[in-house]
Amino acid sequence: MSDIKQLEQLASQIRRDIVRMVHSMSSGHPGGSLGCTDYFTALYGEVLNYDSSNFDMDAKGEDVFFLSNGHISPVWYSTLARHGYFPISELSTFRQIDSRLQGHPTTAEHLPGVRMASGSLGQGLSVAIGAALAKRLNRDNGIVYTLHGDGELQEGQIWEAAMSAPHHKIDNLIATVDFNNRQIDGDVTDVLSLGDLKAKWLAFGWEVLEMEGNNMESVVSTLKHAKTLCGKGKPIMILMKTEMGAGVDFMMGTHKWHGVAPNDEQLAQALEKLEETVGDY
Amino acid sequence: MSLNDFNPNEKKDTRSGFGAGLHELGKRDDRVVALCADLTGSLKMNAFADAFPDRFFQAGVAEANMIGMAAGLTIGGKIPYTGTFANFSTGRVYDQIRQSVAYSQKNVKICASHAGLTLGEDGATHQILEDIGLMRMLPNMCVINPADYWQTYNATLAINEWDGPVYLRFGRPSWPMFTTKDQAFEIGKAWKINDGSDLTIIATGHMVWYTILAAKELENHNIKCDVLNIHTIKPIDENAILDSVSKTKCVVTAEEHNRHGGLGDAVAQVLAMNFPAPQEYVAVNDTFGESGKPADLLKKYGLDVSDIVAASKRALARK
Structure with a gap:
């Protein structure tokens, strides 16, 4: 349990980073970032095999993570910095001119930890399949992880990839969908409903798991269980129930904080709810 | 050499120059992998697919996914060659190329056959006449349009040495062969x-x-x-x-x-x-x-x- 407690403490710090980063430029996507904070904290803290001190694009012998819904970059940047990929102080440059921390992640600025640009939605699963095939050809036991938004699943390319991975018997891929039922214009069920998502992925030939994305124990145990399912002939999809804005009460229960930054007063309110555990940047 | 020295008596399609070049590359460099969107015969990729089945990926009629897969394959050091018609290699997948290949600086070779009017009978839906412009406008993209069979063969070999994304454009019709295999590209x-x-x-x-x-x-x-x-x-x-x-x-x-x-x-x-x-x-x-x-x-x-x-x-x- 002490491990879970430590992860929760780091998650609180990452949430502070997120709201401060987005506030500083009055720009960014806090809602999804906050909702996925527990996933990122568990993934980089307990699950992923990586060497942050020696970032290598080819990731030979390492696991690889792709963020397909690139707009939740604040949570990824904070996580990467908090795990030693680059200085924590650099978080203060988010979305500023000349920064490596672009609004959406890019390889163009050579930020350690990022292997693919994302932002235009729907592309990350295809990229992950390619990286998984490269690992197979290289006899590399590393696992490829991706994260997607649920709104992102409205992109057609996702379903091309959904067909493709089982066809190629990809079994070193663990994809996760942030299933919060929120997108910019409203609830996913109102904008363009996804139907029975679990049945869809099962029908496409994936192993499907479900987890409570804002419960650290559920996230850690599900991700670890998913790893044990690798190498068995099927790609793995985790449907992760989250609350957009999780951890900041006034950002929860609505889609309105998808892409809106808090003002000074709202920032202060948010930080009151989030304990500073390992030090602000 | 004068113009009168060009009297070719043999014709071949440039896509076959690509297919032969790709097969040769497969023998020379095991980093080379190939992907095709249900047009293996039209792109003349069969020789590569037969010789190196582990390095050939049939993508089906899903070009966007094919471009993404190619981008991902570079992570791990592969050099992917994608093959489909020029229309489906560019306009259909422009955003995938823009973000996952060009902006991400991935070493993907986008190989496009049946470019231009000389595709012939299939008509305008397949005769893309805008692809050079589309690809020229992308930062980081190299754009090559060879002239005959051997120039396409040699271009296919040459782009393997180019570290970065390339658009290689060729065509369907039998066309006079006026360059040679040993001509430097x-x-x-x-x-x-x-x-x-x-x-x-x-x-x-x-x-x-x-x-x-x-x-x-x-x-x-x-x-x-x-x-x-x-x-x-x-x-x-x-x-x-x-x-x-x-x-x-x-x-x-x-x-x-x-x-x-x-x-x-x-x-x-x-x-x-x-x-x-x-x-x-x-x-x-x-x-x-x-x-x-x-x-x-x-x-x-x-x-x-x-x-x-x-x-x-x-x-x-x-x-």
């Missing part, structure tokens, strides 16, 4: 086919052969043409263009592409910035194509040998 370096002082003609792709025929005809009228084959449209060989046009003082460009965005505009940009000179375009006049035989289509859309001759006379008159 240097990316970004024009091939000077003929020396002349009156007029420069710059051509790419299938139009290079028609340009040779036009230059022969002009020579019969005592008009001496500098003939340049620009196979690499980006990065373009500015020195070769400026060396020639500063001598001849006028230029004709010939391409199997819309007059907007292609070779002609690339040449015009070089000249406008450095040495403004009269230029005439031999290109499709901002329209879509239609079904028909390749030679008939080239004639109807203003890309015949006689069109190059006529454009040359217009350019000369503007000097």
